[in-house]
Amino acid sequence: MAKKLRAGAFGSGGVFMNFHWPVYATHPNVEFVGVYDPSEVARKRCLATLGPSGFSEKQLFDDEKALMDKGLDLVSVCVPNVQHHPVVIACAEKKINVLCEKPPAINAKQVEEMIDAAKLAKIMLVWQFNNRFRPEAQWLWKSILPSKGADEGDLGKIVTAQVEWVRRNGIPGRGSWFTQKAMSGGGPIIDLSIHVMDLALFGMGYPNPKYVLATANNLFSEDMDVCGPWGFSDPNGIMDVETASQGMVLFESGQSMQYRASWAERIVRERVACVMQGSKGGVLLERTFGKDG
The missing domain is CATH 3.40.50.720 (NAD(P)-binding Rossmann-like Domain)
Known part of the structure; x- marks a missing residue:
């Protein structure tokens, strides 16, 4: 044994x-x-x-x-x-x-x-990065995607990608370590979008970034009604990270990736998605939730 x-x-x-x-x-x-x-x-x-x-x-x-x-x-x-x-x-x-x-x-x-x-x-x-091990992601890596960005596989070389993780009411533990930059490192970019960015970068073969154009805001940082069920919120605690960000990354290879990340937005429901376009085809990985954040 x-x-x-x-x-x-x-x-x-x-x-x-x-x-x-x-x-x-x-x-x-x-x-x-x-x-x-x-x-x-x-x-x-x-x-x-x-x-x-x-x-x-x-x-x-x-x-x-x-x-x-x-x-x-x-x-x-x-x-x-x-x-x-x-x-x-x-x-x-x-x-x-x-x-x-x-x-x-x-x-x-x-x-x-x-x-x-x-x-x-x-x-x-x-x-x-647990989303790598979801059944649909594993199937995609093994069955369709090219290896390290090579021009092969059913999709060919991945040229562009759009990724997003956007919540409706999902600020985690407002006022706790989650929302203090010195302890968390940032807001939904580092908390949420890195999951779907990871999927796209894997499909692209991990190209080196050349330029980044991005914007961020903290529009709902004082709104306790958009706090999610994670952690323990404190209305008097520190909130010095972004609540939303959008941007684009251009890689040295000529590939590009757009991202959208948010803890709180005026949307119908939470959305998590990774879209990739290749030289031979495209793919959408999307996750739906029984209970939205």
Whole structure:
């Protein structure tokens, strides 16, 4: 019988409870050791929420080092964006493989340092761009798209793309770390549109950007009626990130990508889409929601 992988996590909030724990708890080849969170309130909430599904108090850690010394094979990083960089670096030093929530970090320099640390430690570092693994995306990559932008496949070379993730009422945790640039790195661009940008860039073969033309606004930043069901909103908290942005990227290869990102707009319903046009054909990946954000 193969040895089970010993897994842990940093951050016991909603992302961990709703998405990471259910997989770890049911995977036959994983032993979940525990989750670290410095907040006693968060730890108690986690235990109360996950207790019925087999989570126990001994799996809660208030000491980061104590968890990392448990012989972990991999960890999920589910902390606020500003903490991604130090946690990943610390895990690399311990030679622990990492699944890090998106966005990778709050700036490009930090991302480069994280990649360098992972290479030096010879560990796996994976960013949690989960839309890559949706059935329709996997089918597309394997069946249609060209490889690294080569002029082959049913679509040929992808020339242009239009991506969008636009919500009607979806500002997450207004006034919390979500809406503080120093902690999150930005608004819906870094929170939402990077998912669909990732799909388009994959299809284009990851070309190097040459020019970017973009605009941003915070039109609904003071409107508590457009807050979404993520996090805990504080009307007196800091809100210094954009609530919407639109732009275009021109790549060195001559390819181009338009994007649209918004937490709140006067639209009928939430829309998530990635459209790509190739030399032989085009494709639309679209996600609909039972309950809009």
